Structures are given as structure tokens and as C-alpha cells.
Amino acid sequence: MVSVSAPGKITLFGEHAIVYGEPAIAIAINKRIRVHATKRSDDAIRVEAKDLVLAGFKALLTPNGSITLEGESGKILAALSYVKRAIEIVRERYGINVGAHITITSEMPVGAGLGTSAAVAVSVIKAYSLLAELDLNNEECAELGYHVELSVQGRASRMDSTTTAIGGALYIDPRKGKGYWAIKGVERLKGLVVGYVNREASTGEMIERVKKLRDSVPEVLDLVIKTIGEISRKAKSMIEAGMVEELGTLMNINHGLLEAIGVSTSKLSQMVYAARSAGALGSKITGAGGGGCIIALAPRREEEVIAALKAVGAAAFKAELSNDGLKIEET
Numbered sequence: 001m002v003s004v005s006a007p008g009k010i011t012l013f014g015e016h017a018i019v020y021g022e023p024a025i026a027i028a029i030n031k032r033i034r035v036h037a038t039k040r041s042d043d044a045i046r047v048e049a050k051d052l053v054l055a056g057f058k059a060l061l062t063p064n065g066s067i068t069l070e071g072e073s074g075k076i077l078a079a080l081s082y083v084k085r086a087i088e089i090v091r092e093r094y095g096i097n098v099g100a101h102i103t104i105t106s107e108m109p110v111g112a113g114l115g116t117s118a119a120v121a122v123s124v125i126k127a128y129s130l131l132a133e134l135d136l137n138n139e140e141c142a143e144l145g146y147h148v149e150l151s152v153q154g155r156a157s158r159m160d161s162t163t164t165a166i167g168g169a170l171y172i173d174p175r176k177g178k179g180y181w182a183i184k185g186v187e188r189l190k191g192l193v194v195g196y197v198n199r200e201a202s203t204g205e206m207i208e209r210v211k212k213l214r215d216s217v218p219e220v221l222d223l224v225i226k227t228i229g230e231i232s233r234k235a236k237s238m239i240e241a242g243m244v245e246e247l248g249t250l251m252n253i254n255h256g257l258l259e260a261i262g263v264s265t266s267k268l269s270q271m272v273y274a275a276r277s278a279g280a281l282g283s284k285i286t287g288a289g290g291g292g293c294i295i296a297l298a299p300r301r302e303e304e305v306i307a308a309l310k311a312v313g314a315a316a317f318k319a320e321l322s323n324d325g326l327k328i329e330e331t
Contacts, residue, residue, distance in 0.1 A: 009115035022229025040099030113287020118160035167325030191299035201290030248281025255284030263289030278308035
């Protein structure tokens with residue numbers, strides 16, 4: 001048996017804009033996806049995910065591509081698509097056909113804007129490749145994970161797969177060099193809180209919504225996208241200079257721009273303003289929007305912000321930086 005894990009992530013700045021080539025800042029957090037894999041005697045893939053959706057599910061992928069499901073089929077198919085495509089990509093790229101029993105557990109809500117789809121993808125890629133005696137490094141798993149998201153969602157950036165595979169706090173600029181760099185001074189960002197409600201739309205749907213808006217008014221949307229990119233550039237400098245209060249102001253501006261392009265919901269906005277009222281220096285959507293998660297920067301006010309988020313009907317937890325990316329777990 002092999003066991004691997006990968007962290008979730010929060011997007012501090014730059015979601016949606018990064019899809020159009022602008023930079024973003026993402027931070028791996030101390031909540032993880034875990035994947036355990038054992039070989040089967042046949043070529044089928046059995047997937048069991050007790051925590052991937054609320055009720056959990058079991059699925060059997062047969063060698064001819066058919067799927068046998070146990071559980072709520074709508075939720076299962078949405079979650080299973082990333083697992084199925086991850087295995088397919090490894091099989092296609094490396095010409096292997098190993099049967100496996102894969103078990104997935106999660107410490108965080110899946111599909112909420114915390115990079116869990118990417119964490120599932122890179123973890124399954126790593127675990128399945130190890131079963132096939134392939135030694136893929138984290139960068140290779142990140143690249144394959146990106147292609148999984150691209151295939152499932154129709155449009156994606158490398159941000160989520162890179163952050164979950166590499167770990168730490170990353171400045172991601174798809175137009176330059178290797179595409180990502182570690183940010184110095186991020187340990188000064190104390191008091192991060194995540195608030196969560198159920199998603200009303202998937203990542204793919206939100207990306208398509210922004211695309212349609214951009215197609216209808218490209219001159220306006222391109223200005224918004226470029227401004228979000230400029231916020232990410234400025235935020236990197238502020239983090240490295242220890243300008244925490246000013247960083248909160250940038251978070252608030254970034255949120256306003258995300259509201260302007262239609263990716264917020266009334267519930268997310270209620271959570272954002274509840275966090276600010278409780279003392280957060282800044283708060284914003286994290287991830288694609290359409291429900292899901294917000295983040296708040298609230299040093300020494302974490303408990304007050306968590307209480308305020310719970311008061312408006314959200315779940316909430318403290319988030320800390322994780323320098324560990326994708327890794328093999330001891331069994």
C-alpha cells in the first residue's frame with residue numbers, strides 16, 4: 001500500500017485574473033487530502049471516498065471505462081471526474097494499466113474554493129504512479145494535475161496544482177520563467193480565518209460566467225483583470241515588507257472587483273462584511289466564487305471573526321501556512 005497527501009490552499013489574491021495570464025498569490029494550508037492506494041488483481045480501479053462528499057461514496061471503474069456507483073450519483077460524478085481523469089492521464093502518458101483500490105479522505109470541505117480538486121488530482125496521480133513503480137516528482141505531478149483540471153473544467157490555471165504540490169506561499173506568474181516563486185516574510189501573516197458555505201455553482205461554471213462577461217464587454221473586463229493582477233504584484237511587495245494592515249486593504253479592494261465581475265453571492269458578501277465588522281483587517285472571496293469560501297486576515301481577532309461567521313450561518317476555521325506540499329505518508 002502507498003499513502004500520499006497534499007494540502008489545500010487559499011488564494012490570497014488573483015483568482016480569475018490568473019486564468020488570463022495575470023499573477024496571483026496562493027498559500028498552502030494545514031488541511032490535507034489523503035490518498036491510500038493498494039494494487040488489485042485485475043485492471044479495475046475501485047475508489048472509496050468517505051469524506052469527499054457528505055455521505056461519502058464508492059465507485060468501481062472497470063477496464064472498459066464503465067462506472068459502478070454506490071451513493072448519491074450527482075455528487076459522486078462531480079467528485080469522481082477528477083479522480084477518473086487523474087488515473088486516465090497517468091495511464092495514457094506512461095502506458096500502464098495497473099488495477100488499484102484507492103481510498104480518499106479530506107480534512108476540509110471539497111469543492112469549496114480551497115484547491116481540493118487539485119489536491120485530489122495530484123495525490124491520486126502520485127499514489128497511482130507509485131503503484132506502477134513510476135517515480136514522478138512534485139513538479140511533474142503538478143503539471144499532470146493541471147491537465148486534469150483543464151480537462152474536467154474546460155479552462156484552468158496552474159495555480160492550484162502548483163500550490164498543492166509544492167507547498168508554502170507562492171507568487172504565481174504564468175507569463176514568466178518557471179511560473180512560481182516562494183514569497184519571503186509570509187510567516188508574518190497571522191490570523192487567517194476561512195469561512196465556508198455550500199457552493200451554488202462549480203468552478204467550471206464560474207470560469208465560464210466570467211468568460212461570457214469578458215466576451216460581452218472585453219474592454220471593461222480586461223481593465224478589471226489587469227487591476228487584479230496589479231493588486232497581486234503590490235501585495236507581494238507588502239507581504240515581504242511586513243505591511244499587514246495595508247495588505248488587508250488590498251484584500252478588500254480585490255473582493256470589490258470580484259463582486260464586480262459577478263463571482264460573489266449574497267451569502268459570500270454577507271460573510272465578507274461580517275468578518276470585517278468583527279475586526280478583520282481585510283476579507284474576500286477565495287477561489288472561484290459562486291458560494292464556497294471567504295478568507296479573513298484577522299490577527300488577534302480570530303475567535304471574534306469565527307463567531308461572526310457562524311452567526312451568519314457559515315462554518316469557519318483558523319488556517320495556517322503549510323510548507324509541506326505533496327508528500328508520501330508513512331504507513
